[in-house]
Amino acid sequence: MAGEEYGVDILRVQEIRGWDSATQIPNTPAYIKGIINLRGTIVPIVDLRRRFGLPAVEYGPTTVVIVLKVINADRSRIMGIVVDAVSDVYNIAANEMKPAPDFGAAIDTEFVKGLGTVQQKMLIVLDIDRLLNAGELAAGAEATH
Amino acid sequence: MADHQPLLEQLKVVFFEEADEGLAVMESGLLELDPGSADSEAINGIFRAAHSIKGGAGTFGFAGISSFTHGMETLLDQIRSGQAQLTSPRIKALLHAVDHLRLLVEAARSGGKVDETRTDAVRKEIEREIEGHDTKVVPAVVATPGPDARPNVWSIIFEPNPAMMRSGNDPYLLLRELSSLGRATIEVDSTRLPPLEAFDPELIYLSWRIHLEGPRDEKTIREVFAWVEDECRLVIERQAAAPEVVVAVAPAQTNPTTPRPPQDPPVEQERRKTDLGSIRVSIDKVDALVNMVGELVITQSMLGQIERNFDLGKLSRLRDGLNQLERNTRELQESVMRIRMLPIRFIFSRFPRMVRDLSDQLGKDVELTMLGEGTELDKTVLEKLGDPLVHLVRNSVDHGVELPEQRRAAGKPGRGTITLEAFHQGSSIVIEIRDDGGGLKTDRILAKARAAGLIAADVQPNPEEINDLIFSPGLSTADKISDVSGRGVGLDVVRRNIRELGGNVSVSSEPGRGTTFTIRLPLTLAILDGQLIKVGDQTYILPLVSIVESIAMRPDQINAIAGRAEMYRLRDEYLPILRLHQTFGLAGGSQDHAGRLLVVVEGNGQRLGITVDDLLEQQQVVIKSLDTNFRRVDGVSGATILGDGTVALILDVAGLIAFAKGEGKKCSTTPTSSGRPWEAPQRRVDNI
Numbered sequence: 001m002a003g004e005e006y007g008v009d010i011l012r013v014q015e016i017r018g019w020d021s022a023t024q025i026p027n028t029p030a031y032i033k034g035i036i037n038l039r040g041t042i043v044p045i046v047d048l049r050r051r052f053g054l055p056a057v058e059y060g061p062t063t064v065v066i067v068l069k070v071i072n073a074d075r076s077r078i079m080g081i082v083v084d085a086v087s088d089v090y091n092i093a094a095n096e097m098k099p100a101p102d103f104g105a106a107i108d109t110e111f112v113k114g115l116g117t118v119q120q121k122m123l124i125v126l127d128i129d130r131l132l133n134a135g136e137l138a139a140g141a142e143a144t145h
Numbered sequence: 146m147a148d149h150q151p152l153l154e155q156l157k158v159v160f161f162e163e164a165d166e167g168l169a170v171m172e173s174g175l176l177e178l179d180p181g182s183a184d185s186e187a188i189n190g191i192f193r194a195a196h197s198i199k200g201g202a203g204t205f206g207f208a209g210i211s212s213f214t215h216g217m218e219t220l221l222d223q224i225r226s227g228q229a230q231l232t233s234p235r236i237k238a239l240l241h242a243v244d245h246l247r248l249l250v251e252a253a254r255s256g257g258k259v260d261e262t263r264t265d266a267v268r269k270e271i272e273r274e275i276e277g278h279d280t281k282v283v284p285a286v287v288a289t290p291g292p293d294a295r296p297n298v299w300s301i302i303f304e305p306n307p308a309m310m311r312s313g314n315d316p317y318l319l320l321r322e323l324s325s326l327g328r329a330t331i332e333v334d335s336t337r338l339p340p341l342e343a344f345d346p347e348l349i350y351l352s353w354r355i356h357l358e359g360p361r362d363e364k365t366i367r368e369v370f371a372w373v374e375d376e377c378r379l380v381i382e383r384q385a386a387a388p389e390v391v392v393a394v395a396p397a398q399t400n401p402t403t404p405r406p407p408q409d410p411p412v413e414q415e416r417r418k419t420d421l422g423s424i425r426v427s428i429d430k431v432d433a434l435v436n437m438v439g440e441l442v443i444t445q446s447m448l449g450q451i452e453r454n455f456d457l458g459k460l461s462r463l464r465d466g467l468n469q470l471e472r473n474t475r476e477l478q479e480s481v482m483r484i485r486m487l488p489i490r491f492i493f494s495r496f497p498r499m500v501r502d503l504s505d506q507l508g509k510d511v512e513l514t515m516l517g518e519g520t521e522l523d524k525t526v527l528e529k530l531g532d533p534l535v536h537l538v539r540n541s542v543d544h545g546v547e548l549p550e551q552r553r554a555a556g557k558p559g560r561g562t563i564t565l566e567a568f569h570q571g572s573s574i575v576i577e578i579r580d581d582g583g584g585l586k587t588d589r590i591l592a593k594a595r596a597a598g599l600i601a602a603d604v605q606p607n608p609e610e611i612n613d614l615i616f617s618p619g620l621s622t623a624d625k626i627s628d629v630s631g632r633g634v635g636l637d638v639v640r641r642n643i644r645e646l647g648g649n650v651s652v653s654s655e656p657g658r659g660t661t662f663t664i665r666l667p668l669t670l671a672i673l674d675g676q677l678i679k680v681g682d683q684t685y686i687l688p689l690v691s692i693v694e695s696i697a698m699r700p701d702q703i704n705a706i707a708g709r710a711e712m713y714r715l716r717d718e719y720l721p722i723l724r725l726h727q728t729f730g731l732a733g734g735s736q737d738h739a740g741r742l743l744v745v746v747e748g749n750g751q752r753l754g755i756t757v758d759d760l761l762e763q764q765q766v767v768i769k770s771l772d773t774n775f776r777r778v779d780g781v782s783g784a785t786i787l788g789d790g791t792v793a794l795i796l797d798v799a800g801l802i803a804f805a806k807g808e809g810k811k812c813s814t815t816p817t818s819s820g821r822p823w824e825a826p827q828r829r830v831d832n833i
Binding site: 040 | 729775
């Protein structure tokens with residue numbers, strides 16, 4: 001995405017599907033693209049570019065939705081993230097992962113689980129539980145209790 | 146009565162489940178409270194939970210829990226009404242009480258016992274915190290002397306002769322009989338057991354030591370053993386003080402031929418908890434479903450045959466096949482829904498006992514008639530309907546039916562009648578609770594409402610509006626607070642619960658003739674008749690029941706108040722307008738109303754005009770929850786999947802009306818503190 005490679009835990013990936021239109025949800029932040037019908041289940045879709053404040057791009061043929069299982073404190077939810085493309089599957093040992101450096105207030109590294117190196121490339125491993133539960137979504141989760 | 150017993154057990158399980166939830170609500174609510182600043186909604190929530198537990202405990206005869214909770218409730222009520230300050234010792238006392246209440250509930254569930262002195266200590270702690278304590282709490286406690294009020298305790302040693310079973314006596318039956326007399330703790334003594342090779346299965350090697358608590362005399366106990374008196378050693382002693390034994394063990398499986406120490410109860414509890422999510426379905430419903438699936442398969446293969454070598458001549462057969470498929474699908478849908486349906490008897494059956502106990506307690510003579518017990522409704526609706534109905538029936542016994550003398554003085558028979566009736570009407574189910582009591586006292590309700598500031602002194606509402614006031618929070622016309630009702634929580638909770646189910650509750654009354662509460666509920670929560678509407682490029686669904694009419698807007702009928710709140714003049718009525726484009730922040734919202742349509746919707750007794758671009762077709766939609774994977778969205782009650790596979794949002798009319806009001810509020814100078822003025826009770830949708 002935007003020239004960088006991001007990683008997510010493969011055990012959390014339920015499926016990868018091509019981008020299809022989503023139904024907008026009123027009064028939600030722009031990074032929530034809407035909801036889609038995943039074989040009868042309503043699944044919300046988050047645009048990862050917008051979530052990170054990256055410039056939006058036109059969705060193209062390689063644009064995909066990664067359907068993930070997100071585990072919150074008390075329940076698990078199914079969500080989708082829109083990314084530019086899916087590149088590869090890497091094995092990274094947990095102890096090879098370096099913690100994200102603290103950039104202070106300049107860059108929010110809260111959602112980064114760590115940095116890995118694969119073939120001299122930096123790979124940013126995301127903490128999807130934090131990412132998709134923070135902010136707007138967490139506020140909603142509280143309201144539903 | 147005997148065949149009601151298993152059902153009562155089932156209902157008890159539900160009560161324990163609800164009590165657990167209530168305790169959790171109370172605990173988390175209390176923990177969030179700040180001393181000094183009383184958040185009235187939070188306190189109300191805690192109070193309602195306490196009230197529900199008290200009510201349920203009363204219904205099932207757990208007098209200890211009921212009276213214990215009464216004290217907590219009194220304190221909460223004082224805090225709620227501002228009589229008492231919310232201080233940190235008070236919060237602490239309430240938390241202690243919640244902890245102890247959990248012990249009491251747990252003990253009632255497992256048949257165990259809780260140390261009485263601790264109960265008293267915690268109760269005293271609460272009573273100390275009550276403003277001007279020693280005044281209010283006592284009567285309710287005295288009113289129901291529970292079964293655990295200083296029972297006699299007996300110690301029984303029962304040593305049967307080894308050959309006792311030859312005379313046809315089974316010690317298990319005796320022990321069971323014994324445990325029906327009171328709370329029994331049975332210990333088995335297996336020291337006489339021989340090694341296995343010397344074991345004779347027809348002999349008894351065990352003896353028992355029984356602690357029995359119950360207000361019975363020795364004679365009753367001896368009667369149990371009357372048949373075997375000559376064949377055993379029996380020692381019966383009365384014990385002076387209550388024993389320290391805490392856990393009572395059910396006389397489970399003490400079959401002498403397979404001696405085994407009784408260890409079953411914990412397992413038993415686990416099992417009970419897990420099977421709550423299951424449903425019992427009569428076999429003919431399942432058979433009907435199987436038949437339906439069979440037909441569907443036949444239709445499918447027929448269609449498959451047409452498809453294989455298709456030519457235009459087979460068009461009419463294809464059309465027939467599709468018609469049949471449609472019919473099959475509809476029937477299949479109906480019979481699947483029917484599986485979720487349970488007869489309302491499940492709730493009704495708890496009332497005869499409750500009404501009898503209550504009327505005894507209040508010195509009234511009440512007869513309960515129940516009609517339409519076989520009426521079926523959705524399981525989820527049924528489960529959530531229990532509490533509201535209990536409230537209403539209690540209310541009818543307590544406030545509706547008068548004392549026998551008053552009734553005779555009014556020329557009515559001394560025995561009052563309460564009728565519970567359930568029946569279908571169209572696609573909804575109606576439940577009526579009728580009593581032939583004195584009716585609502587409109588003047589008193591009005592006076593109370595004025596005193597409570599619900600109605601301005603110069604407004605003169607009509608009788609229906611006055612009757613409706615009894616559903617307002619904080620209004621009770623009972624002069625004295627009793628264990629039964631009269632705190633003014635009941636009816637607003639009833640209305641809220643019923644609304645959560647997408648239903649409505651209303652009351653009608655005739656002075657001197659009686660009162661009727663009518664509950665109207667949708668048959669199921671899973672499917673809804675919807676009207677598809679188009680706004681911008683989005684499709685939404687409005688529940689058909691909430692639509693009053695749709696009109697083409699005429700620009701000259703629109704007025705704006707203070708430049709913001711728009712009103713539409715429809716005949717002689719002014720309707721607030723909600724522009725869905727703006728509210729939902731959709732693209733393409735022009736200011737021009739001409740040519741647009743106005744859909745007039747009604748919810749919570751208020752009307753609202755919603756601007757839409759187009760009305761599409763009407764169809765039945767299956768409601769899917771947004772909560773499951775996302776969260777609740779204001780103004781939206783759920784989502785559904787349309788025929789083309791896309792997702793459409795189902796609008797929540799009550800929420801939208803609150804939205805419109807919230808926007809009105811924003812224009813005024815006093816924004817609400819929460820910043821979310823449109824927070825409204827929304828229809829909860831179950832995860833399908």
